[in-house]
Amino acid sequence: MAKTTAPLSNSPEVGKPVLINPREQLFASMVWRQAGLSRRDLHERTGTHPTLTGHAVTNLIDIGLLREGAVPPTNARGRPQVPLEVDPDRRTFIGLAIAPGGVRGIRANALGRPRGEEVAVVSKTKQNPIASAAALLKRLLDPTVFAVGVSITGLALPREAKVLFSSALAATESVSVRPIYAAADETPVVLHNDMHALSLKWLMTNDNTDGDVLLVGVEDGRLGASLLLGGRPHGGVVGGANELGHTRLAVETAPCYCGQQGCLERIVSTEQLSRFGLRSSRSLDAVLANPKSDRRAAERVLNLLANGIANAVNFIRPQRLIVASPLVRHPIVSETLSNALPPLFLPGLRERVSVRLWEQSNVQSAENAAWLALAEVFGRPPATME
Numbered sequence: 156m157a158k159t160t161a162p163l164s165n166s167p168e169v170g171k172p173v174l175i176n177p178r179e180q181l182f183a184s185m186v187w188r189q190a191g192l193s194r195r196d197l198h199e200r201t202g203t204h205p206t207l208t209g210h211a212v213t214n215l216i217d218i219g220l221l222r223e224g225a226v227p228p229t230n231a232r233g234r235p236q237v238p239l240e241v242d243p244d245r246r247t248f249i250g251l252a253i254a255p256g257g258v259r260g261i262r263a264n265a266l267g268r269p270r271g272e273e274v275a276v277v278s279k280t281k282q283n284p285i286a287s288a289a290a291l292l293k294r295l296l297d298p299t300v301f302a303v304g305v306s307i308t309g310l311a312l313p314r315e316a317k318v319l320f321s322s323a324l325a326a327t328e329s330v331s332v333r334p335i336y337a338a339a340d341e342t343p344v345v346l347h348n349d350m351h352a353l354s355l356k357w358l359m360t361n362d363n364t365d366g367d368v369l370l371v372g373v374e375d376g377r378l379g380a381s382l383l384l385g386g387r388p389h390g391g392v393v394g395g396a397n398e399l400g401h402t403r404l405a406v407e408t409a410p411c412y413c414g415q416q417g418c419l420e421r422i423v424s425t426e427q428l429s430r431f432g433l434r435s436s437r438s439l440d441a442v443l444a445n446p447k448s449d450r451r452a453a454e455r456v457l458n459l460l461a462n463g464i465a466n467a468v469n470f471i472r473p474q475r476l477i478v479a480s481p482l483v484r485h486p487i488v489s490e491t492l493s494n495a496l497p498p499l500f501l502p503g504l505r506e507r508v509s510v511r512l513w514e515q516s517n518v519q520s521a522e523n524a525a526w527l528a529l530a531e532v533f534g535r536p537p538a539t540m541e
């Protein structure tokens with residue numbers, strides 16, 4: 156398999172690697188959104204010279220990202236246009252998710268569909284998960300891999316190849332992720348926060364993504380957010396993900412790994428249910444599935460969650476709020492959030508913020524991490540290209 160011939164840099168100093176050039180990314184993203192576009196369509200819609208369009212498409216086909224589809228029979232005069240589509244067969248994208256408890260890895264095709272099962276490596280206590288991630292990456296690599304997406308909970312600084320802090324790390328000091336870059340060798344690595352990965356997946360798999368979006372991911376003991384401005388993830392000071400999980404409310408909780416108490420992600424947890432007088436020894440998920448005698452404790456958690464999210468909405472004033480969680484499949488969650496959230500928005504915002512609950516089965520997933528890499532190829536390129 157030919158390696159990409161485009162400029163390619165995997166030095167962490169540049170923040171993220173350049174996988175294909177901006178023109179190629181523009182075309183790749185257009186074909187991703189609309190399979191069947193021809194070279195002529197790309198030329199006409201972007202004003203790019205036909206020769207340059209042809210070169211870019213040839214390169215995208217040569218490196219295994221696009222392929223030519225079957226030419227439809229046509230009655231029109233002139234040469235039939237060859238439809239282009241994303242090639243789901245030739246290239247692999249690896250997703251690695253570093254989260255509390257372990258590292259998960261998966262191989263996906265260029266459409267983001269998993270190829271084979273997710274591989275999970277459980278971290279032993281105090282073990283550095285970066286070393287486990289590097290070892291798992293070596294197992295998953297092969298010559299078809301085009302790029303690797305690595306997600307981690309907490310605050311990642313790709314430019315410095317560092318993780319500042321993360322619930323996945325035993326220590327509160329920053330940790331280098333260079334072993335992952337070393338394991339990848341020449342294969343490009345895109346490192347980011349797990350919520351950023353989730354927001355890229357949302358952007359690339361939904362049609363209507365305009366406006367400013369606050370995306371909040373919620374799991375048992377884990378909560379984060381990502382901000383999308385004008386259909387693109389917010390670059391932000393340190394990577395565009397909001398540490399909404401460490402917004403604090405005046406509630407007694409277990410100490411958070413950030414060093415504080417009352418953090419929203421400590422509140423939405425099995426542990427906090429116990430503090431609120433759980434009558435049975437069940438997990439948050441089990442209680443929400445069938446609250447029974449624990450309804451009061453469950454509602455208390457959910458109302459605090461609604462408060463935390465509403466504070467962020469009032470602060471940011473997005474047009475859209477998306478709550479992504481496996482927990483929203485439970486009626487008590489969807490009903491409590493749908494009822495509790497709007498009254499907590501500022502009066503002028505109630506009618507303007509659309510709220511959507513997205514049942515997203517695994518916020519800390521390797522599949523989501525693969526979208527970090529996919530977005531560098533098939534995601535919308537910088538606005539200046541359009």
Ligand SMILES: [Zn+2]
Pocket residue numbers: 400401411412413414415418
């Ligand atoms: Zn915290």
